[in-house]
Amino acid sequence: MPEKGVPLIQNYTPVHYQNMGKVWDIKSSESGIVYMAADKGLIEYDGKIWNTFKGSKGFTRSLLLVNDSTIYTGSDLDFGIWRKNRYQAFEYTSLYPFKEDVNDFIEEFWDVHQLNDKIIFVSFQNLYIYKDQQLTRISAPYKFTASFVDHDTLFFVDERDGLLIFDGFSLNQFFNHPVENSLDILGIGQNKQGLVLVTKNSGLYSYSGGKLKVLNNDFSNKLKVAKVFSFEPIGNSYLAFGTVLKGLYITDLKGNIIHHINKHKGLPNSTILSLHYSPAGKLWMGMDYGVSAIDLKNKLTYFYDYTGDFGTAYTALVKDEIFYLGTNQGLYRSRWIDLNNDAEFNRFQLVPGTEGQVWSLMNVDNTLFIGHDQGLFTLKENAVQKISDHHGFWTVLPYQNYLLTGNYKGILIFEKKENIWTFLKKMDLILGSCNQLIIEKENILWVNIPNFGFIRAVLDENLSPEERLIFPAEDFDGNNLYLRKSNDEIQVITDKFQYTYNSTDKKFSDKTKITNDSKLNGLLSVVYQNTNLHADYEFYSIYNGFALKYLRQSEKQNPIKFTLIPKKIEAFNNDEKLLLFPDATVPYDMNHINVEFIVPNQDDVLYQYKFKDGDKWSEWVTDNTFTFLSLKHGSHSLIVRASLHGKITDEKVISFRIATPWYRSWYAYLTYVLLIVLAFYFTRVLQIISLKRQKKLFLIKEKNTLQMQAEKFRNEIVLLEKERIKMEYDQIKEQLKIKTIELANKAKDNEDKNRLLVILKDKCNMVQKDPSTSKIRWNEMQRLLDSYLNVEDKTFEIQMDELHQEFFKKLKENFPGLSSNDLRLCAYLKIGLNSKEIAEILNIQPSSSYISRSRLRKKLSLKTDEDLYDFLNAL
Incomplete structure (x- = not known):
């Protein structure tokens, strides 16, 4: 643990955790999530989000963390258990059976412990053993004032009977209080000599060989004044003491103060109500106002000027075990050992005559050169001397027998004559504010001019540039450009990349991305380079102070375990949000998903994800919440992993299912089938009805057609009949005509026959009268008969022709x-x-x-x- 400076402090006001009141107890899980018992309930903090849960009515005083899903707490007139539901929210169940009883006192449960399979709730008057959902009460011999666990042993402090050990069934006395007073023991630490007892008001005691002794050392006396309220071992090497009046003390096992941190050094106040050292290397403190966390694993420590003692530092140097600090207020100094954080205040003294902005410090020939806004100064044997009135000396660089100094207007050269440094000249061809000068080799000089770029100059024997190469600032990606020489290579560093100069090609060709292992708060962009102060420390300039980085590695440094855990699954749409549990089914109309993972209480964590059916990881990002819009229906498995300091966590899988949209669900398909069947059925029915109607219309039409045809046929028949009748009539008429002719002919024939007969009679009579004419008359009759027969034959033929x-x-x-x-x-x-x-x-x-x-x-x-x-x- 670095001894110089204050470790990084993160302060949280009650506003951060929804004004839940004072924090009386703090615990952290193996995953890194921190849980706190506060006035108004339970607090959960994962490093980004504060969650609060309200349980019993009284102030919550203590908690026992079983895992991230089960917590026991004690409060005023109550104790109980918290369990997470499937939505990752805690729900409280009271286990205390006497809340309704009216007694002369109200039990306050300040401690909860676990001993094997027993959960033990402790008040001033009783302890309650909870096992197999059964409670057993054991009364205090007189009054419990404290209880704590050390090396798997549960101790109780009784106001009358002293220190007791509980074996799970009964209380056994370890030792009694001294005769002269009752010790208000708060906790126990161990060292090679035995046990160290921490008391609230009486300092420290040691217990060894059955003997109890007062530790009359400086630190024990300080604790008597400070009034200890909380105590926490830090691993096996350090002890932390939270006090009422003086803030926090951290010591080694011998009682040497490593850190004394109070309001003057960054805490919101100096009353520490609760302490907890997490596996992540952070010491959590519940205070009278707010909560703070100190990162004890971080190698960076800070000196902030909360009281206006020295200002913002820009440069520093250690010479003869004296620490020199150049700030915007002047040059300060202190003993190097006084930078140890064991005192209540910082111990810096201003060097008279150096008031104002100090830009640089350089030790040349045992003389301290001070680059100042008002000129160039030297400090030797505590005497300050001004050797130049030029303004703004950024940097001082020894070169052969000269000093090259970069100031606001270029490079000034000084030489040493008769042990006195005097101004020689201003270097030609290099203008502007030169805040960095570096010698590459022999006569090659590199110059950094902010907002312009870099110049590589080859100097001649007169210290004038005979050859120059200019590298504009625009050629480099990033901000805060500065020069560095590392392993005989010239490098340009930005806030993103590192460039290495290639002397063969005479250009910066090698570009690599910078990864910072430690986060440095408030680094000044004006200052371009850390300074190696000491074999064990580097110096960094930050706003309103400075920082030191401890370079020595611990002999035994256990790697910090960090775990990736899912925090929240949330479905949402334009109108509402819905918390989900793992393997939950999400309504299709809320198929936008937020998934939150976290490595609890760790900084600089990167996250990436992919879906189980995908083959490509996303880019590494610092955001631990992933949003997925318009996911398809079906099952999804999201795989997430994290990276911290180059180490990748195990993969975590979280599954959920987007419900099938109603129009693609089985009942929808069943509905579709039913609709199709019904549609087919109704179509068929309609077709049948239509066919029947068409058939009916066809029959009607056919009937009408047939009727029309029948009518037509009737008309035709009538017409034909008429025609037939007419023809028959005509035929009959013709026959009648013929018959009439025949009758006429017959009548004529008859008449002719009659006439013939008459003629023949007359002829006969004539013959009778005149026989002599008989022959003549006979011939006449013969000719008359032949004529008649011929006429009759032709008549028949004429009749046949006419028919x-x-x-x-x-x-x-x-x-x-x-x-x-x-x-x-x-x-x-x-x-x-x-x-x-x-x-x-x-x-x-x-x-x-x-x-x-x-x-x-x-x-x-x-x-x-x-x-x-x-x-x-x-x-």
Whole structure:
């Protein structure tokens, strides 16, 4: 542990932890999360977020941490257990059965301990043993004033019976109080001589060989004045004492003060109510106002000027075990040993004559050179002497027998004559504010001019640049550029990268990224280089003070274990947020996810992640919260890991599931199937209805069509019937005409016959009267009869021609070669007369009729198998 300076202090006011009141007890888990018992309940702090939980009504005084999910606490008139629910929030359950009892006193439970499988709650009056959900009460012999554990042994301090040891079943006296007074023992430490007893008001006691002795040393006397309120061993080598009046003391086991830290050195106040040393190397303090944490593992320590004693430091030097500090107020000095943090105040003294801004210090030939805003000074044998009135000396560099000094306007050269340094000249060709000068080798000089760049100058024998190389500041990535010579190499350092000069190529070619192992608060950008003060320390300039880095490594340095843990899973959308538990199912309308992981109470941690089904890690980032928008539905497994000081933690996996959207869920698909079935069913029903309607319409239409057709057919039939009737009528009329003609002809024939008969009678009468004329008369009668017969034959033929005029017309159109006799023969054949009947009508032989038929078949081009009768009737 560095002895010089104050370790880094982080202060937290009650506003940080929601004004939960005073913090009476502090514990930390193996993961690094810190838990605190406060007036208004339980506090959880992971290094970034404070969470508070309210339990019992009384002030919470003590806590026992089992793990990050189970905590026991004691409070005023209550004690109980805290358990985390699946949303990672603590819920309190009271175990104290006597809250409703009215007694003469109210039990306050200031301690909770674990002894094997027993949880023990301690008040002034009783101790309660909690095991297997059963409580056993053991009363104090008189009054318990304290209880604590040392090396797995549980001690109780009774106001009357002294120091007691509890074995889990009974209290056994370890030793009684001295006769002269009752010791208010607060805790026990151990060294090679035995036990060291820490009391509240009586300082320190030692116990060895069964004998109790007062430690009358300086530190014990200081504790009597300071009034100890809390005590905590720091590992196996140091002890921490929280006091009411003087703040914090840290000592080794011999009682040597390593650190004395109070309000003058950075604490909010000097009353320390509770102490806890965490595995992460931080000493946590609950104070009268606020909470503080001191990083004891950090090699950086600080000297802040809280009281205005010395200002902001820019340079420092150790010479003859005297520490010299150049600040904006002047040059200060103190003994190197006085930088040890064992005193209440810093011990710096201003060197008279150096008031003002001091930029640099350099020891040349046992003379301290002071680069000052008002000129160049020397300090030798406590005497300050000004050797130049030029303003603003940034740096002093011995070179051969000269001094090269960079100031506001360039480089001034001094030489030593007769043991006195005098101004020689100003270097040519280099102008501007030169705040760094470095010799690369022999006659090669490097110059840093802020906001301009760097110059590499080769000096001639007159100390003038004969060759210059200029490297503009714009060529370097980053801010706060400064020069450094390391292992004979010239390097340019920025806040991001380191560049190395290549003398062969005459350019800065090697660029590497800078990683800082330790975080330095408030580093001044004006000061460009740490200073090696001592074999064990480096100097850094910071705002309102300075810092030292302890270079020596501890002989036995246990590596700090750090654990990556999930803190919170949260789903959200535009309207609301929802805390989740691991393996939770998230509604699809809240498929934006925040996942928070942390390495508790560690600085400079980097985080990265990937999904289980992915093959690429994200970039390393300092943000420990990852946000994922519009995740797809289904199961997701997020893998996260962290990196601290180049070491990578084990991977942590957190799983969750985005619910399937309702329109893709099984019941949605079932609904879709049902809808499809219903749609198909209704479509089918509609189709059937439509088909029925169409069929009905078709039938109606068909019926109408049929009715129309029937009506048309009826009309056609009527028309045909009319036509038939008309034809029949015409035929009948024609037949009537024919018959009328026939009747007329018959009548005429009859008349002619009658007349013929009359004529014949007259002829006969004439013959009778005149026989001589009989022959004449007979010939006349013969001629008259022949004439009548010829007329009658032609009449029949005329009648046949008149009856078959249409038939004859068709035959003449189709067969123009037919004669009138052929036409008459066709008519006879059509009406069904056979050859014999035709022969009789034509007064010919039947054979002639057969011959006429054969001739007719040839004229009609009929084949032998075609019937002549059917052919004629088909026309």
